[in-house]
Amino acid sequence: MTARGQHDRMANAIRALAMDAVEAAKSGHPGLPMGAADLATVLFTRFLKFDPADPAWPDRDRFVLSAGHGSMLIYAVLHLLGVEAMTIEEIKRFRQLGSLTPGHPEHGHTSGIETTTGPLGQGLANAVGMAIAERHLASAFGPELVDHRTFVLASDGDLMEGISQEAIALAGHLELAKLIVFHDDNGISIDGPLKLADSVDQVRRFEAASWAAVRVDGHDPEAIAAAIEVAMRSDRPNLIACRTVIGFGAPTKGGTEKSHGAPLGADEVAAARQKLGWAHPPFEIPADVLSLWRSAGMRSRPARDAWQARVRALSPEVRAEFERRMRGELPESALASAVQAVKQKLAASPQELATRKASEIALDALIPALPELIGGSADLTGSNNTRIAGMRPISAGDFSGRFIHYGVREHAMAAAMNGMALHGGVLPYSGTFLVFSDYCRPAIRLGAIMGQRVIHVMTHDSIGVGEDGPTHEPIEHLAALRAIPNVLVFRPCDAVETIECWQLALEARAPSVIALTRQNLPQLRRDLWNDNRCRDGAYELLSAPNGGAHVSLFATGSEVAIAVEARDLLIKRGCSARVVSVPCFELFLKAPQHVRQSILGEAPLRIAIEAAVRQGWDAIIGSDGEFVGMSGFGSSAPYKDLYRRFGITAEKVVEVALAKLAH
Numbered sequence: 001m002t003a004r005g006q007h008d009r010m011a012n013a014i015r016a017l018a019m020d021a022v023e024a025a026k027s028g029h030p031g032l033p034m035g036a037a038d039l040a041t042v043l044f045t046r047f048l049k050f051d052p053a054d055p056a057w058p059d060r061d062r063f064v065l066s067a068g069h070g071s072m073l074i075y076a077v078l079h080l081l082g083v084e085a086m087t088i089e090e091i092k093r094f095r096q097l098g099s100l101t102p103g104h105p106e107h108g109h110t111s112g113i114e115t116t117t118g119p120l121g122q123g124l125a126n127a128v129g130m131a132i133a134e135r136h137l138a139s140a141f142g143p144e145l146v147d148h149r150t151f152v153l154a155s156d157g158d159l160m161e162g163i164s165q166e167a168i169a170l171a172g173h174l175e176l177a178k179l180i181v182f183h184d185d186n187g188i189s190i191d192g193p194l195k196l197a198d199s200v201d202q203v204r205r206f207e208a209a210s211w212a213a214v215r216v217d218g219h220d221p222e223a224i225a226a227a228i229e230v231a232m233r234s235d236r237p238n239l240i241a242c243r244t245v246i247g248f249g250a251p252t253k254g255g256t257e258k259s260h261g262a263p264l265g266a267d268e269v270a271a272a273r274q275k276l277g278w279a280h281p282p283f284e285i286p287a288d289v290l291s292l293w294r295s296a297g298m299r300s301r302p303a304r305d306a307w308q309a310r311v312r313a314l315s316p317e318v319r320a321e322f323e324r325r326m327r328g329e330l331p332e333s334a335l336a337s338a339v340q341a342v343k344q345k346l347a348a349s350p351q352e353l354a355t356r357k358a359s360e361i362a363l364d365a366l367i368p369a370l371p372e373l374i375g376g377s378a379d380l381t382g383s384n385n386t387r388i389a390g391m392r393p394i395s396a397g398d399f400s401g402r403f404i405h406y407g408v409r410e411h412a413m414a415a416a417m418n419g420m421a422l423h424g425g426v427l428p429y430s431g432t433f434l435v436f437s438d439y440c441r442p443a444i445r446l447g448a449i450m451g452q453r454v455i456h457v458m459t460h461d462s463i464g465v466g467e468d469g470p471t472h473e474p475i476e477h478l479a480a481l482r483a484i485p486n487v488l489v490f491r492p493c494d495a496v497e498t499i500e501c502w503q504l505a506l507e508a509r510a511p512s513v514i515a516l517t518r519q520n521l522p523q524l525r526r527d528l529w530n531d532n533r534c535r536d537g538a539y540e541l542l543s544a545p546n547g548g549a550h551v552s553l554f555a556t557g558s559e560v561a562i563a564v565e566a567r568d569l570l571i572k573r574g575c576s577a578r579v580v581s582v583p584c585f586e587l588f589l590k591a592p593q594h595v596r597q598s599i600l601g602e603a604p605l606r607i608a609i610e611a612a613v614r615q616g617w618d619a620i621i622g623s624d625g626e627f628v629g630m631s632g633f634g635s636s637a638p639y640k641d642l643y644r645r646f647g648i649t650a651e652k653v654v655e656v657a658l659a660k661l662a663h
C-alpha cells in the first residue's frame with residue numbers, strides 16, 4: 001500500500017469510530033473528528049511526543065482539543081494509539097453514565113485529556129498557560145528536564161470567541177514559539193456557513209498578533225506535515241489553518257452543518273463507509289490499521305526512556321524538588337514557617353492596613369518560600385498588590401521571572417492560569433478587581449470542575465471602592481462566586497486573616513478567590529494563634545460577655561470591624577452580643593455539624609453584615625435572620641459616605657437588633 005493509502009486508512013479509522021460512537025449514543029458531533037482526522041493522524045503518528053503507556057509523563061507534548069464537542073476525535077486517537085484504559089468498550093459507551101468517553105473531554109476523568117473543554121475558546125487560552133509554564137520550568141530546571149510543545153486544535157467557534165483574541169495576543173507578545181495551533185478551518189458552524197456571521201481572515205489576524213501563520217489543505221497529509229516541520233523551527237507561535245471539510249466522507253451531510261452535531265443516520269453512515277472505502281463493521285478496526293497506529297504509539301518510548309534516565313541522573317535535591325513541584329505538593333515546613341513569621345510580626349506590631357496591602361505582606365513571605373508561585377495582574381498590578389518588590393516579570397526573551405503582566409485580559413488570564421496549573425510545576429495567582437470577576441467567570445468555573453489550584457486575588461471588594469462608583473463596586477459578585485461549586489471564596493477581615501486565607505488557598509485543590517479591600521481596616525486579631533482560625537470557614541472572634549448572647553453578629557471582610565463596633569454599642573445598651581467572622585462560606589458549610597453548630601451559637605437573633613447582596617446568607621442566619629448590606633447598586637462618593645448612605649454602620653446594626661428583639 002502507498003504511504004498515502006496507509007494514511008487514509010489510519011485517518012478513516014478515526015472517522016469510522018466517530019460515526020459509529022455517535023450513532024450508538026444517538027447524540028454527539030461526528031463532523032469535527034471526520035474533518036480533522038487527517039491532521040490528527042499526521043500530528044499523533046508523526047510528531048506528537050506522547051507515550052500511551054504513560055499519558056501523564058511530565059515532558060510529553062500537550063495536545064488540547066479546544067473544540068471539545070469533537071471529543072470523539074481524541075477518544076478515537078487515544079484508543080488507536082493504545083492508551084490501555086481507552087478500550088473499544090469505552091468507545092461503544094460514548095456519552096454514557098460513568099464511561100471514560102463523556103460528551104466533552106474531562107480532565108482528571110479520562111487519562112490523556114489535558115484539559116476539560118467544551119465552552120469554546122477556553123482550551124486555546126489554557127494552552128497559552130501551558131506553554132508559559134513550559135518555558136518557565138525550562139528556565140528553572142533546564143531543557144534536559146522540560147522541553148516540549150503545546151498543540152491545539154481550535155475550531156471556527158473557538159476563534160470567534162472573544163477569549164481567543166486575548167489568548168492569541170498574549171501568546172504572540174510572549175513569543176511562545178512552542179505553541180502550535182491548528183485551525184480546523186471548515187467554514188461551518190451550527191447555524192450554517194460561517195459567512196453568515198464571520199468574515200475574519202484568521203491568517204492575517206494571527207499575523208497581526210505576531211504569530212507565524214500559514215494556510216494548508218487539511219486533507220493533504222504531506223502539506224500538513226511540512227507545515228508542522230516549519231512551525232517546529234519557528235521562533236514565534238504558529239497557526240496552521242487547515243482547510244477541511246466538516247464530516248469528510250459523509251456524502252450528503254459532509255461539508256454542511258448537518259454533520260456538526262447529530263448522528264448521521266444509518267443510511268448516511270453506510271454511504272460514508274462506501275465512499276471512504278471502509279468496509280468494516282461498526283467499532284471494528286482491522287488488524288493492519290490497528291497495528292500501524294499501535295506502532296506509531298510506540299514512537300516516543302525512547303524519548304521518554306531517555307528523559308527518565310536524565311531524571312535519574314539528577315542530584316537528589318534537584319530531582320526531589322522537580323518531582324515535588326510536578327506532583328503539586330507544597331513545601332510544607334517552608335509554608336508553615338512563612339505563615340507563622342507573618343503572624344508573629346503582626347502580633348508584635350499590629351497594623352491598620354487594607355487587606356490588599358496585607359496580602360502583599362503575605363506574599364513577601366510566601367514568594368521566597370514557594371518557588372512554584374507565579375503571580376500576575378490584568379494591568380492592575382499597583383492596585384492589586386500582587387507584585388512584591390524585586391519580583392521580575394516574565395518576558396518574551398526571559399521566562400525566568402515570576403510575574404506575568406497579563407494586560408487587560410482577565411478572561412484569558414483566568415484560563416491561562418488553569419492551563420498553568422494543569423501543566424503542573426507552577427502555582428498561579430493573579431490579580432484584578434472583584435467586580436471584573438465576571439470577566440473571568442467561565443474560566444473559574446472550569447477550574448472548579450477540574451479541581452485546579454489557582455488563586456484569584458480580587459481587590460476593591462465592595463462599595464469601599466468609593467469614588468469610582470457603581471460600575472466598579474461589586475455587589476452580587478461574592479454571591480455569584482460562592483454559587484460555583486468547588487470554589488473557595490475568602491474575604492479576610494484583617495491582616496492576620498489575610499495570611500491565614502492565603503495559607504488555605506494554597507493548600508486547596510480547587511480554585512480560590514481572595515477578596516480584598518481597597519480601604520484600611522483595623523487589625524482585629526491581636527493575639528498570636530498558632531493554628532489557622534479560618535480553617536472551618538468561620539469562628540467566634542468575640543464572645544458575648546457573661547455567656548448567653550441575645551444576638552450573634554456574622555460578618556466578613558471589612559464589615560467585621562462594623563460588627564465589633566456594633567457589639568460594643570449593644571453591650572452598652574444592655575444587649576449581649578457576640579461576633580463571628582466568616583472568611584469562607586464554603587469551608588464553613590463543609591465543617592462538621594457540631595462545629596457549625598457551636599459557631600452559629602444559641603442566640604435567638606442572628607444578624608449578618610456584608611456590603612453585598614443577601615443571597616447565600618440564609619444558610620447561616622436563616623430566613624428569619626436580619627441582614628445589613630446592599631440590595632442595589634452602589635454610588636460614587638468617598639467610601640465612608642457610602643457606608644452611611646447605604647446604612648452599613650454599627651448604629652444601623654444596633655437599630656435593627658433592638659427593633660427585632662423588642663418584638
Ligand SMILES: Cc1ncc(C[n+]2csc(CCOP(=O)(O)OP(=O)(O)O)c2C)c(N)n1
Nearest residue numbers: 032118119120155156157158188189190260
Ligand atoms: C462558549 C460556547 N458557546 C456556544 C457553544 C455551543 N457550540 C458548540 S459547537 C459550536 C459552534 C460550532 O462551530 P465550529 O466551532 O466551527 O465547530 P464545527 O462545526 O466545525 O464542529 C457552538 C456554538 C459552546 N460550546 N461554547
